[in-house]
Amino acid sequence: MIEPHETATPRPRRRDHATRLHRWGHIVLIATLVVLLGSVALLWGWNTAAVDLFQAPTIKFKHALAFEAALAALVAVPLLVARGLAPTGRRRCRLV
Numbered sequence: 001m002i003e004p005h006e007t008a009t010p011r012p013r014r015r016d017h018a019t020r021l022h023r024w025g026h027i028v029l030i031a032t033l034v035v036l037l038g039s040v041a042l043l044w045g046w047n048t049a050a051v052d053l054f055q056a057p058t059i060k061f062k063h064a065l066a067f068e069a070a071l072a073a074l075v076a077v078p079l080l081v082a083r084g085l086a087p088t089g090r091r092r093c094r095l096v
Contacts, residue, residue, distance in 0.1 A: 039064045 043064035050056040059067075 035065075035068065039068050042068055 039061060043059060043061055046056075046064065047058050051058055
């Protein structure tokens with residue numbers, strides 16, 4: 001019998017479904033903010049530096065967003081291939 005001053009070993013806490021959804025909600029919110037703020041920074045940087053220095057045309061927000069997505073894809077694909085998470089076109093044959 002457990003005395004009142006003694007404590008039993010605590011049961012492992014079950015992760016609640018709402019807690020997991022809450023965590024994913026935070027991840028999605030932070031990722032969205034990073035993408036939007038990155039696009040705004042890219043838009044500002046391009047329209048102040050490239051237009052003045054190189055007489056390049058100004059861009060709109062949708063162009064900055066598309067350029068950021070292209071850069072993310074160019075960075076993500078080699079990383080995924082290196083980790084073995086993306087298809088490489090090679091088939092792995094198992095010898096029986």
